Amino acid sequence: MNTNFYEQVYEVARLIPKGRVTSYGAIAKSLGVAKSSRMVGHAMLYAGLAHPNVPAHRVVNSSGLLTGKFHFKTPDLMEQLLAAEGVQVKNDKVVNFKTVFWNPLEEMNL
DNA sequence: AAGATGACTGTAC
């Protein structure tokens, strides 16, 4: 699909360190399309098909809520993966979200 | 071409 935009989303998503999470808006903002946060989520749908190894489970909404868990192979997979990386998930929500939050802009600004 | 949809976000109550 020529979606270079998606490629960038995947690239940023892959940069997320293990045990950390980020938000769709943060990724969108780092790509200069903060207003298209929804497109980031849409790109994540393709993540499992176009690019394996894209840790889409590390991307949550601005509240740290696992909004996309139902789009995974199984609804439990997302929190399973997060838990396996040391990210505690409670009630479909990332615990200490502000603490484990990883800002893509930080990496890009280096 | 126009309307509906969605893995979102920010503001308001």
Add this chain to the structure above:
DNA sequence: GGTACAGCCATCT
């Protein structure tokens, strides 16, 4: 902090 509403924008029907 939870619910409600509006703004945004690519994709699909």
